[in-house]
Amino acid sequence: MQASSQVVTVVVLLADPEAPTAIAKRLAQTLPARLAEKSGRQRRFAVEVVSRPFTAGAEDPSTLMHRIVDRGSAENWDIVVALTDLPLHSHRRRLVVDLSHAHGTALLSLPSLGGWRLQAKARRVVEEAVLSLAGPRSPGGEQAPDSGPTLGPFAGRLTPIHPGPVSEEELADLRYVAGGPRGYLKLLVGMVRANRPWRLVPGLSKALAAALATGAIATVDDTVWSLATSLSTPRLVVATVGSVGLMIGWLIVDANLWQGTADGSPETRRRSILYNTSTVVTVSIGAVVCYVGLMVVNFVWALFMLNGHVFASATQHPLNAENYCTLSWFVASIATVGGALGSGLESDEAIRAAAYSTREQERRHMLQGEHDG
Numbered sequence: 001m002q003a004s005s006q007v008v009t010v011v012v013l014l015a016d017p018e019a020p021t022a023i024a025k026r027l028a029q030t031l032p033a034r035l036a037e038k039s040g041r042q043r044r045f046a047v048e049v050v051s052r053p054f055t056a057g058a059e060d061p062s063t064l065m066h067r068i069v070d071r072g073s074a075e076n077w078d079i080v081v082a083l084t085d086l087p088l089h090s091h092r093r094r095l096v097v098d099l100s101h102a103h104g105t106a107l108l109s110l111p112s113l114g115g116w117r118l119q120a121k122a123r124r125v126v127e128e129a130v131l132s133l134a135g136p137r138s139p140g141g142e143q144a145p146d147s148g149p150t151l152g153p154f155a156g157r158l159t160p161i162h163p164g165p166v167s168e169e170e171l172a173d174l175r176y177v178a179g180g181p182r183g184y185l186k187l188l189v190g191m192v193r194a195n196r197p198w199r200l201v202p203g204l205s206k207a208l209a210a211a212l213a214t215g216a217i218a219t220v221d222d223t224v225w226s227l228a229t230s231l232s233t234p235r236l237v238v239a240t241v242g243s244v245g246l247m248i249g250w251l252i253v254d255a256n257l258w259q260g261t262a263d264g265s266p267e268t269r270r271r272s273i274l275y276n277t278s279t280v281v282t283v284s285i286g287a288v289v290c291y292v293g294l295m296v297v298n299f300v301w302a303l304f305m306l307n308g309h310v311f312a313s314a315t316q317h318p319l320n321a322e323n324y325c326t327l328s329w330f331v332a333s334i335a336t337v338g339g340a341l342g343s344g345l346e347s348d349e350a351i352r353a354a355a356y357s358t359r360e361q362e363r364r365h366m367l368q369g370e371h372d373g
Contacts, residue, residue: 008044010078011035011130014054014068019194020083020110021051023122031123035130043134054082061090061098061107065171069103079133081106081126085194087187087274088112092267093164093177094187097125100171104133111190112161112178118193132174184274191278192285195356200286201293201339203354210342211290215298215335219327220305222314228330229317236326239333240291247287247340252279254344255351282355287336294335299328 011031015024028047035045054067064082072080088095088109096112099105106129113121164177178187201208218224231239252258259275308319317323343351 008046009134011045011047012072012075012077012080013047013049013126014071014080014082015049015051016053016055016084016086017051019085019196021049023110023119024049024051024083026119027123027126031126031130034123034127035134038127038131039134045130045134055084055086059086059088061088061095061172062170064088064107065098065100065105068105068107069100069171072103072105077104079104079106079130081108081129083108083110083122083126085110087191089267089271090175090177091165091167092270093179094183095164096161096176096178097129098172099129099132099174101133101135101173103171105171106130106133107172111194112183112187113190114186115189115193118190188274188278188281191274192281195278195282197282197285197355198289200283200354201290204343204346204351206345207339207343208290210345211294211335211339212297214338215294215331216301218331218334219298219302222310224331224334225311225315225327228327229315229323231326231330236329236333239330243333243336243340244284244287244291247290247336247343248280248283250340251283251287251343251351251355255346255348255355257283257352257355279355286355290339291332291336294339295328295332298331298335299324302327302331 013024013028015021028049031047032045035047036043039045052071054071055064058064058067064084068080068082071077082105084107086109088107090098094112095107095109097109098107106126108122108125108129110118110122113125161176161178161183164175166172166175177183257279259272259279302324306319306324311317311319311323315323
């Protein structure tokens with residue numbers, strides 16, 4: 001893929017749908033000017049965004065790089081940087097970015113950048129990758145000897161990102177991986193962010209309806225009033241942990257979210273631990289968000305529905321701010337259990353769609369097909 005113009009270099013951001021495409025579109029707004037400023041050779045850049053599910057049915061970086069190169073050659077693009085929210089591994093390492101200077105392509109795995117300031121981190125990596133790929137080339141199309149393929153400060157000494165091994169048969173000639181405990185933690189946080197756990201409960205309409213209905217009924221029940229005012233804070237905490245734990249366990253078991261291992265290889269076990277950990281964290285955050293939301297809803301519901309005289313006669317306690325909060329807290333635990341039971345009415349596909357990103361759903365469908373086969 002040689003430059004089609006000496007004046008303008010066409011950079012294509014090939015992005016998986018949804019979150020990667022949204023990130024790519026935001027990058028495209030400022031990338032041309034930033035690249036022109038940093039290149040320092042009076043060079044102009046035109047940036048286009050192409051949204052395609054290029055990772056469908058594959059998670060091997062070598063296979064994906066071949067797809068990107070083939071697509072770029074067919075479209076006559078100068079430089080292609082592919083963005084995906086699928087975690088990638090190569091040579092038992094967690095991949096951050098692959099580059100092929102001979103073909104003008106790069107593959108970026110967004111989860112490896114972590115979950116905080118993702119847009120800024122992606123911009124930095126994409127800028128450095130494009131500038132590296134757009135460097136001077138020899139007549140044969142290879143990177144010129146005096147412009148060795150290295151990337152900029154995003155892989156500095158204080159980050160867990162460092163160069164990784166590349167085999168001779170691969171298209172990539174430069175690879176950066178995330179190593180050590182910090183790299184593992186960044187990838188895990190990035191995977192959880194890609195799953196968007198805050199969307200778990202709204203995506204489960206039947207479970208949400210069951211939780212709200214349970215909370216509404218429990219709020220006006222005098223037996224619940226008596227229990228709430230008699231429970232100590234430690235018991236309320238136990239009720240919270242128990243109800244949230246029940247919802248987490250129920251969702252994971254009922255929808256078969258736990259990923260088993262088809263073989264006993266150490267690499268397969270490590271990946272399963274990573275994916276299962278991201279599942280537990282994702283569902284846990286969703287359950288906690290659900291619990292807090294139910295507390296707020298129950299508190300507002302109690303403000304409108306409860307009568308102080310009736311409450312006092314039933315519990316021998318005044319209906320003050322403390323008892324409003326205590327009742328809402330206890331009812332949230334009851335409602336969370338109702339929501340967990342209500343999630344049993346959801347299909348497994350609906351729960352997976354609420355718990356995972358599109359790419360993670362496709363990956364699990366592919367693994368399920370391999371196991372069934």
